[in-house]
Amino acid sequence: SAQYLDLAVAPADTAFGLMADFEADSHPKKVSLIAGAYRNQNGDPWVLPSVKEAKKRISDATHEYLGIAGSPGFVKQAKELVFGPLTAYLQENAASIQTVSGTGANHVAATFLAKHLRPSQVFIPSPTWINHKSIWQMAGVPIVEYPYYSPSTKEVDMAGMLQSLEQAKLNDVVILQACAHNPTGVDFSKVQWEQVAELVQRKKLFIVFDSAYQGFATGDVDGDAWAVRYFTEAVLASESHPGLCVAQSFSKNFGLYGERVGALHLFVPRSLSAQGARSELMLISRAEYSNPPRYGASIVETVLGDQDLRSQWKADLDTMSSRIHHMRNLLRKKLEEETQRDWSNVEKQIGMFSYTGLTAAQVSRLREEYHVYLLPSGRMSVCGLNESNIDYVANAIGEVFR
Ligand code: PMP
Numbered sequence: 426s427a428q429y430l431d432l433a434v435a436p437a438d439t440a441f442g443l444m445a446d447f448e449a450d451s452h453p454k455k456v457s458l459i460a461g462a463y464r465n466q467n468g469d470p471w472v473l474p475s476v477k478e479a480k481k482r483i484s485d486a487t488h489e490y491l492g493i494a495g496s497p498g499f500v501k502q503a504k505e506l507v508f509g510p511l512t513a514y515l516q517e518n519a520a521s522i523q524t525v526s527g528t529g530a531n532h533v534a535a536t537f538l539a540k541h542l543r544p545s546q547v548f549i550p551s552p553t554w555i556n557h558k559s560i561w562q563m564a565g566v567p568i569v570e571y572p573y574y575s576p577s578t579k580e581v582d583m584a585g586m587l588q589s590l591e592q593a594k595l596n597d598v599v600i601l602q603a604c605a606h607n608p609t610g611v612d613f614s615k616v617q618w619e620q621v622a623e624l625v626q627r628k629k630l631f632i633v634f635d636s637a638y639q640g641f642a643t644g645d646v647d648g649d650a651w652a653v654r655y656f657t658e659a660v661l662a663s664e665s666h667p668g669l670c671v672a673q674s675f676s677k678n679f680g681l682y683g684e685r686v687g688a689l690h691l692f693v694p695r696s697l698s699a700q701g702a703r704s705e706l707m708l709i710s711r712a713e714y715s716n717p718p719r720y721g722a723s724i725v726e727t728v729l730g731d732q733d734l735r736s737q738w739k740a741d742l743d744t745m746s747s748r749i750h751h752m753r754n755l756l757r758k759k760l761e762e763e764t765q766r767d768w769s770n771v772e773k774q775i776g777m778f779s780y781t782g783l784t785a786a787q788v789s790r791l792r793e794e795y796h797v798y799l800l801p802s803g804r805m806s807v808c809g810l811n812e813s814n815i816d817y818v819a820n821a822i823g824e825v826f827r
């Protein structure tokens with residue numbers, strides 16, 4: 426019999442389901458604050474000028490397959506971008522491959538670690554990017570959610586997190602978002618990062634850094650990589666570290682969402698061979714998709730490999746992060762006028778998203794009565810705001826608070 430194929434229809438992905446509802450909504454003032462994709466001041470998708478120029482330069486490139494590990498030139502640029510100037514140690518001890526964007530990097534990491542590190546559990550932040558859970562469930566590793574965000578203080582729940590991680594066992598995996606935490610927009614301070622690093626080193630936990638917003642978060646490429654670099658140096662300095670990896674996405678910082686550009690950088694314990702780990706990563710990618718996509722990677726490689734294009738890219742990052750910051754500032758002011766409450770958290774948070782603190786009921790009213798769409802968690806994509814819709818949105822939020 427074919428009983429095993431008798432599957433219930435899985436619930437639609439929340440974000441993608443809401444986007445479809447938004448598309449079908451004919452209200453003239455509708456506003457989408459759902460998607461994690463940058464929009465310019467007119468509410469349109471934006472092709473970065475640095476990317477536009479790189480596309481011209483590679484217009485007669487071929488469509489041949491890349492190798493299983495992707496473009497070596499791209500992988501080297503990617504590695505330098507996240508770790509900074511490559512020391513001999515970084516060069517020799519990181520097993521790096523190009524991946525199918527950040528999602529693919531997270532997935533290959535989970536597959537590799539489930540098979541070889543065999544953690545008893547993986548610790549993911551609560552809340553976090555929705556796909557962390559799905560990816561690790563697929564890999565068959567038991568998931569523990571560690572407290573990350575405290576709705577009452579609107580800050581990181583440091584005590585809760587440290588207490589939860591104290592329960593971790595040797596070689597357990599901990600997912601950390603490198604910057605611009607999705608969905609809260611709240612990051613660790615440097616002091617807090619140091620506390621996390623102390624615990625991780627003492628308990629010999631394996632960190633998977635998820636780096637999806639480097640440069641996009643604040644406009645400062647090196648500043649946004651501070652935590653990854655600090656950890657890499659601190660953890661890898663120890664003789665007996667279990668390793669660490671970084672899943673790197675170029676979706677947001679290059680606006681290359683649909684081109685699926687990413688990389689995975691994996692450090693193994695000192696006594697082991699990075700070459701062996703790299704060949705295993707290649708076996709996984711070969712079996713799953715053979716080789717990663719060429720076009721987006723060649724755009725990134727072209728931009729990062731050219732002084733002028735790289736400067737243009739930094740200006741583009743500044744354009745995006747400044748616009749978002751400006752919208753946060755305006756939203757805070759308008760919401761404080763509308764509601765007589767403190768909204769400073771909206772301005773303090775960084776990156777694409779804001780955890781507004783709106784309840785699921787308020788989010789429903791915003792959608793049903795005002796055609797303003799957010800995730801039920803109260804997560805707002807700040808990129809959806811612009812000078813033309815911000816008054817309408819602030820007023821609608823004011824109404825649901827009355
Ligand atoms: N990690 C986090 C935290 C993210 O927010 C995202 C994008 N939403 C990703 C990874 C992966 O995105 P992509 O697969 O487009 O690189």
